Amino acid sequence: MADAGIRVAEVLDHPYSIIYALRGLARVHTVKGDLGEAIGLVEQGVEVSRERHQPQALAEASVDLGYLYALTGRVTEGVVLLEDVLKAMVGMGNIQWRTPLLVHLGEAYLAASRPKDAVSLAERGLALASERGHRGIEAWARRLQGEIASCHNTPDVASAEAHYGAAIAQASELGMRPLVAHCHLGLGKLYRRTSQREQAREHLTTATTMYREMDMRFWLEQAAAEIGALA
Secondary structure, three states: OHHHHHHHHHHHOOHHHHHHHHHHHHHHHHHHOOHHHHHHHHHHHHHHHHHOOOHHHHHHHHHHHHHHHHHOOOHHHHHHHHHHHHHHHHHHOOOOOHHHHHHHHHHHHHHOOOHHHHHHHHHHHHHHHHHHOOHHHHHHHHHHHHHHHHOOOOOOHHHHHHHHHHHHHHHHHHOOHHHHHHHHHHHHHHHHHOOOHHHHHHHHHHHHHHHHHOOOHHHHHHHHHHHHHHO
16 A cells, blocks of 8 residues: 555655655554665655655654664664754644654663653653544553663563553554554563563563564564573
8 A cells, every 4th residue: 555655646746745655655664674674765755855845744754764763773863863853843833743753762762771861751752642642652652661661770560561551451452463562572571581481471472473463574583582582
């Protein structure tokens, strides 16, 4: 469907539609874990946004790009890009798109070993998502809170369990199966780190099964590696 959208948008030569079609296909690749493919598509969207003078679309595509950079180890680039976009969106008075940006920047801060900054962004993202009824982003923010609670040298197990549990409940209600799988992976990692082997195996097995069913191979490899570390 995303491929078809790109073809239609290009035939119509409608820049806004081209950019969003590229982002749509990039999101599919992001969910599956084909991150190189996703980056290439979003970079095309950013280029079209600049060439065709689409500042709003440029900001939104840059959010995707900064997040992808952070996911692929280009953490400093990702953080700088996301911070720049946040400043630009504040300047434009854009609240609608600020909720996913806050959560993505929080994830980037966590990848950059800045958990305190990540906490602040997760809380702001959750509050704004709840206020505006962005329930999908709310679920992602709760998962981020679980990741933050799990990342310390001595993880806050009770807090992480509560946040992951809330994220799983909301994501399940909304049919967000990839996010549910990510939460099970997070719980599996948490329990492995805290030597709760049976709980770790249960959640990692669930994550592995879900990733395999959805053909999310990048994430499947991560879950399989965690199971291997239990041996």
